[in-house]
């Protein structure tokens with residue numbers, strides 16, 4: 001049913017998706033991981049620490065949801081960096097996943113200046129050296145001009161970094177960087193398009209297989225990154241996940257299939273990371289051109305999830321949510337019997353949830369109004385009638401479960417929002 005899913009596959013695919021928010025910085029997270037991992041290794045850190053630093057690097061700007069946040073991080077002298085670092089920390093801490101608890105702490109201080117030693121502590125607590133290593137790796141990556149050949153930039157980048165010795169960067173870590181910067185491979189790796197090969201060669205992440213519970217936690221974590229890009233969608237995936245899971249249960253899916261459905265619900269819109277915020281937040285109906293861009297989100301969801309082996313079924317349930325029974329959906333135009341039941345459940349759950357939510361150009365409808373709409377869509381052979389019938393029969397319960405899930409998700413959103421400026 002569900003294949004063996006490796007942590008490293010998920011992290012690499014999702015880490016790349018994180019960079020969709022800012023297309024100028026394709027693979028920024030992984031490039032920082034490659035640089036930071038190498039510095040940590042030369043610094044003589046044990047393998048498990050290198051793995052934590054590598055993992056933290058692949059997710060370090062997870063708390064920078066908007067393009068503005070992302071563009072700000074590109075400025076070498078970044079203003080107010082703590083806000084996105086705090087948000088990232090909170091998100092990871094709230095996932096309550098052991099493997100990510102050290103990573104959360106490392107990410108929290110990935111912009112903390114060394115301040116001649118004061119940066120070894122924050123409010124009395126010691127700061128992981130990995131935070132300082134990522135800080136350095138991140139600033140190096142930002143300084144590399146992607147339009148120019150990397151080896152011709154070594155001198156100027158090194159000089160720039162050196163001006164911050166002691167004040168921003170840890171002198172001992174800088175020593176390691178200076179040695180590495182003499183070696184061409186260090187820079188060629190940092191700028192190489194052969195990311196997969198380098199990652200494979202470094203073997204930097206532990207070969208951990210995820211349990212379904214852990215996958216659920218990672219799914220929830222990413223649902224926040226997807227949803228928090230716009231306050232209008234801030235609890236969307238939580239609602240879709242809850243509705244889809246309950247419908248699957250009512251239709252007779254097994255317990256494990258229901259869990260898979262929850263995960264698919266959390267991730268169904270992961271491709272929206274590739275849709276610009278101006279389109280997500282546009283206070284009017286989308287133009288044809290804008291809608292064309294919006295349509296791509298399901299295609300991207302499919303490609304992101306496809307890169308993770310073992311997720312095949314979850315992928316079809318998640319990424320076919322805009323396919324329709326009559327074949328008039330998108331982007332694959334799969335019709336009727338060829339659409340897996342799980343995908344049809346997701347389609348119903350997505351419409352039902354989305355139309356109860358406010359959008360910049362319209363108010364959300366009541367649950368009952370939303371039910372009318374999906375009933376009409378079933379009549380027109382757009383949504384699966386048998387699933388819509390189940391939704392109608394148990395509508396009260398379904399709607400309560402949705403409201404409750406979205407209410408709880410809203411509380412979490414408010415807690416993270418306090419760090420937004």
Ligand SMILES: [Fe+2]
Nearest residue numbers: 060061073110
């Ligand atoms: Fe950052």
Ligand SMILES: [Fe+2]
Nearest residue numbers: 268269297321
């Ligand atoms: Fe969608």
Ligand SMILES: [Fe+2]
Nearest residue numbers: 240268269350
């Ligand atoms: Fe959706």
